[in-house]
Structures are given as structure tokens and as C-alpha cells.
Amino acid sequence: MSFKDLQLNKPILRAIAEAGYDNPTLVQEKTIPFVLEKKDVIVSAQTGTGKTAAFALPILQSLFDYQDAPKNGKKIKALIVSPTRELAVQIFENFKTYSTYTNLRTAVIFGGTSIEPQKDILNKGVDILIATPGRLLDLHKQDIVNLDYVETLVLDEADLMLDMGFIDDVKKIERLCTKEKQILLFSATIPYKVEQLANTILKAPERIEVAPNSSTSRNINQVLYYVPKRNKIELCLHLLRNTIKGSIIIFRRTKFGVDKLEKTLLKNGYKVDSIHGDKTQNLRQEALNKFKNGYVNILIATDVAARGIDINELDAVINFDLPNIPETYVHRIGRTARAGKSGTAYSLCSADEKTYIKNIQQLIQLQLDVVEDHPYPLDPKAKPIVHKSNKTGSKHKKGRKSEASKKKKKRWY
Structure with a gap:
């Protein structure tokens, strides 16, 4: 037609x-x-x-x-x-x-x-x-x-x-x-x-x-790295040095995470910019233009900021943080391998994200290829880290001070 x-x-x-x-x-x-x-x-x-x-x-x-x-x-x-x-x-x-x-x-x-x-x-x-x-x-x-x-x-x-x-x-x-x-x-x-x-x-x-929500392009090579959360940044740098080349989008879950990774990559000499919801429209547009025109080859983004942006020439997507909604994974990796081209999606999975991987694989009806040969492997028995406070609970309500203690307190101003 x-x-x-x-x-x-x-x-x-x-x-x-x-x-x-x-x-x-x-x-x-x-x-x-x-x-x-x-x-x-x-x-x-x-x-x-x-x-x-x-x-x-x-x-x-x-x-x-x-x-x-x-x-x-x-x-x-x-x-x-x-x-x-x-x-x-x-x-x-x-x-x-x-x-x-x-x-x-x-x-x-x-x-x-x-x-x-x-x-x-x-x-x-x-x-x-x-x-x-x-x-x-x-x-x-x-x-x-x-x-x-x-x-x-x-x-x-x-x-x-x-x-x-x-x-x-x-x-x-x-x-x-x-x-x-x-x-x-x-x-x-x-x-x-x-x-x-x-x-x-x-x-x-x-x-x-048009195409069920679970469809991922056949032209996308999807690989998975199990890695302890504390080593994700090192693994990301290792992959950028040795494996991943070209124009890349890296997805992080939070604005704080985007900023932290951007600073690390800049310090290591990479040409990188970022977009997230706290940036003004002009800064977001500027970052996007720099990426499209090749002044930077790495763009770090949160999902909301990246939804709907149109980038045709993309070699790889890195899921630095895995999304908790499996459809989001399909969206993210669909940015590469557009219009018949091929591309690769790299996912870094820590112990607490294993259930996300399970849900993603169920949705896309595909087992992701696991790469075990890398410097920061995750112990297969590793359990998600749960942070517990050692303090025993005080019987007094937090923030309630007696009038006397307030008076005693020396003010620094």
C-alpha cells in the first residue's frame, strides 16, 4: 500500500x-x-x-x-x-x-x-x-x-x-x-x-x-551481566573501554543516579550528557542535540525523560538499573535497531533485580544471554542486601523535646 x-x-x-x-x-x-x-x-x-x-x-x-x-x-x-x-x-x-x-x-x-x-x-x-x-x-x-x-x-x-x-x-x-x-x-x-x-x-x-507489547525486534542482540550492585559503575566502565562502541543511551532509575554516573564518566574522559526531569527544557533539548549531532556519544537518561525522543542512529542501550515494569524494558531497548538496523542491549543485574529479569523474560518470551566472563561476577547465591538499623527503638517519640532541654541548648546563631 x-x-x-x-x-x-x-x-x-x-x-x-x-x-x-x-x-x-x-x-x-x-x-x-x-x-x-x-x-x-x-x-x-x-x-x-x-x-x-x-x-x-x-x-x-x-x-x-x-x-x-x-x-x-x-x-x-x-x-x-x-x-x-x-x-x-x-x-x-x-x-x-x-x-x-x-x-x-x-x-x-x-x-x-x-x-x-x-x-x-x-x-x-x-x-x-x-x-x-x-x-x-x-x-x-x-x-x-x-x-x-x-x-x-x-x-x-x-x-x-x-x-x-x-x-x-x-x-x-x-x-x-x-x-x-x-x-x-x-x-x-x-x-x-x-x-x-x-x-x-x-x-x-x-x-x-500493532505488535503485542512483548515484541522486541529480532535485530537486537540482548545480553545480561549479573553483577554486585557496588560494582556496577566499574563494570559499566569496563564495558565502555572494551566492548561497547558508538552512540549509546544508558538508562538509570533516578535523577540522582543519572547525575552520579555522568560525573564518573566525565571524570574518565567520556563525552557524555544527560536528560532527566529536573533539567530545564532548554538543557534537555541541548543535550539531545549534542547527542544527535555527535558532540557526545553517550546520553544518560531516566525513563520519563527518554520516552518518545526520536533517535535513529543508536548502537547500544545499557540498562544500568533494570526497570521494575517489564514493558519499560521493551521501550528502552526498542530505541536501538530501528528501521532494519541492528543493535545491542546490555543489562546489568544485581541480586535485588533478579525478579525484574524473570518478569522481563516472561514478557518477551526470550531467555537473555548471560555473559559470565567479566571481572565483577555476582555470587549466584547472593541475596539482596537489606539495610537494617542496629539502633534499638527509643521509647520517646522522635522530635519531642522538653521545654527545659530546648532552653538549655546553646544557639549557634
């Missing part, structure tokens, strides 16, 4: 061709006709399957007739809600690419940066708005955003949105739009929470599932 078969018009087909796409991916092939028919849809598809175009192309097509409204007379007709800033920016870039030969105006708004320039853009009038929930509701409260004319509402990465605690915001945004709108819900996985949300806000949706 070609894009022409999907009944898209010439200006959009021209932009797609210039972007280098010949044929639609499976998710685009299945989704676009339903969106053009104005049906509600639930799509379960992983990052990297081309799902942004699955909603961007039909939205541009259906708004094509409104494109010549005077600029300040433009109303927001399509709203795309995205959980993270990176994802919002990426969706915006896609819309800009596909709408090159139209007069449709697209804008993106997100927190963590100045609100004034975003207000200016919105006051000039836009057709399509991409937004993170918090900033969208802020601007709506200030009467800068009017959602009374929204015909299509897209909830992208719905599972992540709910994991991040945006459920109430999402419901509020849905209520602020018109009753007659079409809703498109995209999610990598459809857990119970997403199912519940879909049941409350979608009308007789069409369901599209």
Missing part, C-alpha cells in the same frame, strides 16, 4: 515524499482511514512504529479546508496532549514537516520555559495545538487558550500520562473541549487505568493493536 491509497491530498503527499517516506507503516495503514471517517480510536503501538504520522496526516487532511482563515481568526481545531516536553516538541516537528505545503498553523506549549512567547503565538491564532497538560490548563485559566472549537483531541502516550499522575488533568481537558469531538487515544500498553479512561471518554472506539 502507498500513501496515495489512503486518500491523502497532493500537498500532504508531496511533504511525505520529501521527508523520505514511501509507504505507510502498519499502524498508519490501519489508523488513518478510521481517523478520516471521524471515528474514535484506541491504538496500542510502541514508540518507533510511526504512530505520530498516524494521527498527524489525517488531522492535516481534515483541516485542509480551513487553512485560509485569516490568521487571527484561526481557532484551535485539533489538540494533541502529550506527557513530556520532549515528546511534545517531537510531535510539533512532525506536524511542521507534513504541513509544509499548507497554510495550517501549528504551535507547541509546555512548562519549564517562559510563558510569554507562548502567549504571543497563541494570540496570533493557531489551527493545531500540541501541549503538555500543566501548561495547557495554566493558559486556559488565563483565557489565552480557547478549546471551544476542538474537533479532534489526541491523547498521546496515555499510559505514561497516567503513570505521571495526569489523570485528573486529562479528564478536565477532555471536558473543556466540545462534546461532539473525535478522540484518538494512543498508548504503548493498555493497562487497566487506560482502559478505564477510554471507557469514560470515548464513543464506540475502533481498536487497533
Whole structure:
């Protein structure tokens, strides 16, 4: 099937061709006709399957007739809600690419940066708005955003949105739009929470599932190293010196862990940058650009910061900390071996992460190859370390001091 078969018009087909796409991916092939028919849809598809175009192309097509409204007379007709800033920016870039030969105006708004320039853009009038929930509701409260004319509402990465605690915001945004709108819900996985949300806000949706959640690409070589927690950094350095080359993303569970590893790698002379939720949007974007342009070849990230970022040329993924949700493992390693290329995923597993490995292997229906020949092997009998305090509990409640003891205390200030 070609894009022409999907009944898209010439200006959009021209932009797609210039972007280098010949044929639609499976998710685009299945989704676009339903969106053009104005049906509600639930799509379960992983990052990297081309799902942004699955909603961007039909939205541009259906708004094509409104494109010549005077600029300040433009109303927001399509709203795309995205959980993270990176994802919002990426969706915006896609819309800009596909709408090159139209007069449709697209804008993106997100927190963590100045609100004034975003207000200016919105006051000039836009057709399509991409937004993170918090900033969208802020601007709506200030009467800068009017959602009374929204015909299509897209909830992208719905599972992540709910994991991040945006459920109430999402419901509020849905209520602020018109009753007659079409809703498109995209999610990598459809857990119970997403199912519940879909049941409350979608009308007789069409369901599209592309590749079960457990599928990992055949082009990814997946290897596993058992290592004591205290030796993970040494093993990581050992692998970077001797085994892993090229462009690499390293995943850690916490922002603190990201910063700690980044300092160690910089000290050892590696070209490295990082992204996590505490960094400003500009710093995150800068790190991403440096990585994409080859100024640094290692990017350390938390899952939330890395969800949805689009990096094509990636040689390896290192799971420094294993995720406790097995689907997250599939997401992470799916960043390598895209578009037919091959790549390797390295996982470092300490004693307390063994159950995570078990769950991951169950999900992907695959036994990971264990590499035993390395300098920091884990004793197979090692049990997870449980930190116990030696102190015996005080019978007095913590923090309760008598007035007398407070008076006795010498103040240093």
C-alpha cells in the first residue's frame, strides 16, 4: 500500500515524499482511514512504529479546508496532549514537516520555559495545538487558550500520562473541549487505568493493536551481566573501554543516579550528557542535540525523560538499573535497531533485580544471554542486601523535646 491509497491530498503527499517516506507503516495503514471517517480510536503501538504520522496526516487532511482563515481568526481545531516536553516538541516537528505545503498553523506549549512567547503565538491564532497538560490548563485559566472549537483531541502516550499522575488533568481537558469531538487515544500498553479512561471518554472506539507489547525486534542482540550492585559503575566502565562502541543511551532509575554516573564518566574522559526531569527544557533539548549531532556519544537518561525522543542512529542501550515494569524494558531497548538496523542491549543485574529479569523474560518470551566472563561476577547465591538499623527503638517519640532541654541548648546563631 502507498500513501496515495489512503486518500491523502497532493500537498500532504508531496511533504511525505520529501521527508523520505514511501509507504505507510502498519499502524498508519490501519489508523488513518478510521481517523478520516471521524471515528474514535484506541491504538496500542510502541514508540518507533510511526504512530505520530498516524494521527498527524489525517488531522492535516481534515483541516485542509480551513487553512485560509485569516490568521487571527484561526481557532484551535485539533489538540494533541502529550506527557513530556520532549515528546511534545517531537510531535510539533512532525506536524511542521507534513504541513509544509499548507497554510495550517501549528504551535507547541509546555512548562519549564517562559510563558510569554507562548502567549504571543497563541494570540496570533493557531489551527493545531500540541501541549503538555500543566501548561495547557495554566493558559486556559488565563483565557489565552480557547478549546471551544476542538474537533479532534489526541491523547498521546496515555499510559505514561497516567503513570505521571495526569489523570485528573486529562479528564478536565477532555471536558473543556466540545462534546461532539473525535478522540484518538494512543498508548504503548493498555493497562487497566487506560482502559478505564477510554471507557469514560470515548464513543464506540475502533481498536487497533500493532505488535503485542512483548515484541522486541529480532535485530537486537540482548545480553545480561549479573553483577554486585557496588560494582556496577566499574563494570559499566569496563564495558565502555572494551566492548561497547558508538552512540549509546544508558538508562538509570533516578535523577540522582543519572547525575552520579555522568560525573564518573566525565571524570574518565567520556563525552557524555544527560536528560532527566529536573533539567530545564532548554538543557534537555541541548543535550539531545549534542547527542544527535555527535558532540557526545553517550546520553544518560531516566525513563520519563527518554520516552518518545526520536533517535535513529543508536548502537547500544545499557540498562544500568533494570526497570521494575517489564514493558519499560521493551521501550528502552526498542530505541536501538530501528528501521532494519541492528543493535545491542546490555543489562546489568544485581541480586535485588533478579525478579525484574524473570518478569522481563516472561514478557518477551526470550531467555537473555548471560555473559559470565567479566571481572565483577555476582555470587549466584547472593541475596539482596537489606539495610537494617542496629539502633534499638527509643521509647520517646522522635522530635519531642522538653521545654527545659530546648532552653538549655546553646544557639549557634
